[in-house]
Amino acid sequence: MTDSxxxxxxxxxxxxxxxxALQLGFxxxxxxxxxxxxRVLVDDRPCAKGALIRPGQHIRVSLPEDAAPDCHDVRLVDxxxxxxxxxxxxxxxxxxxxEAACLESCxxxxxxxxxxxxNRLDCLTSGLVLAAAEKRDAAAYKVWQDAGQVSKWYLALARGEVATLECRGRILDDKRSVVRVTADEDEPLRWTRVRALRQIDGNTLLLVKIFKGRRHQIxxxxxxAGHPLIGDPVYGVCEPGGLYLHHWRLxxxxxxxSLLPDWPCVDSVQVEGLLSAFDSD
Incomplete structure (x- = not known):
């Protein structure tokens, strides 16, 4: 089986x-x-995994006949x-x-x-995804979410120096691959609240809290707000290392x-310590 x-x-x-990963969903x-x-050729030549691919280049992938969803890195956290x-x-x-490969199939x-x-995460975003055993459990989750009783915490690395942000703009996300933030204020459960953890080479490691997410909200x-995430190919600049956005805690x-990412810049004590102070500053 060949994908070109x-x-x-x-x-x-x-x-x-x-x-x-983006094309195949693996x-x-x-x-x-x-x-x-x-099994991968770029312009009919083999390339290293870190080779930079530029617009217009042709990629051919020969997949094994028994290719199946990649569940190797998926695991049960709790x-x-x-x-x-x-x-x-x-x-x-x-x-x-x-693409056939997805978390759901695992x-x-x-x-x-x-x-x-x-809940869903963008393909490039890592972290926690929640599942319910029964319909009644899924219904209970929706009630709690609508009441603001479901808190979702993310870690992100953003460009520039950031202190405290509260992003309230409504996002137009209906059937859009790239969403747009408007000047209209959204309901409070759709706000994105941001606090700085530390500065890293002119950028900022952030703790982000949302209640009900829209597509690409964070x-x-x-x-x-002028602080695109490092490695975001849609709203920022695509860089080696991928997108620095991780759903850490629910x-x-x-x-x-909770599930911390394996980023070297993350200190678990610091992250945990900011939780208690998040709502009081």
Whole structure:
């Protein structure tokens, strides 16, 4: 089975392994394995996983006949009888779309066959995805979310020096691959609240809190505020290392889960310490 495509015009250069993850919906590790196995050609030549792909270049991938969703990096973080928190790696879609590989297809292998995913993360975003065992559990989650009882915490690395932000602009996200932040104020549950953790080479590691997310909410709000996320190919500049956005923690009635990213700039004590001060500053 062969997949062949051209890297689109108008996009910035990006690593070969990241291009494959976006196009195929596979995890980055699986894409690197395909490259190392000689199954990937760029303009009819093999390339290293870190080679920068530029607009107009032709990529051909020879996939094994038994190619299946890549669940190698998906794992169960925490669960009870009603809810489960899953770790989604960057480069893997949450639900099935044009590509077969997705987090949803990995549920049976985790002992969660028949469970329902309650939130989605962008393909490039890593972190927690929540699943419900029964319809009544999914309904309870929706009630709690509408009441502001579900807190979602993200870690992000943004360009420039950021202190405290509260992004309130309504996002137009209906059938848009790139959303737009308007001058209209959205409902408070749709706001993006931001606090700085530390400065890193002129950029800022952030703790971000939302209650009900819209498509690309954090990415679009931060970019609109003049602080696009590092590695964001849509609202910022595509850079090596991927998108620095990770769903770290989820708090709701009767269930809490957390999963820190493996970024070297993240200090767990510092992140935990900011939680208690977040709502008081």
């Amino acid at each position: 495509f051209f890297y689109p015009e108008g996009l910035p250069p990006i690593r070969l392994d990241r291009v494959l 995890g980055v590790r699986r894409c690197r394995a395909l490259i190392e196995a000689g 669960r009870n009888e009603s809810f489960a928190a899953l770790a989604k790696p960057d480069g893997l879609h949450t639900v099935a779309g044009q 549920l049976p292998g985790l002992g969660l066959e028949g469970w329902e995913l309650l 990415r679009a709000h931060l970019a609109h 708090d709701m009635p009767g269930f809490t889960a």
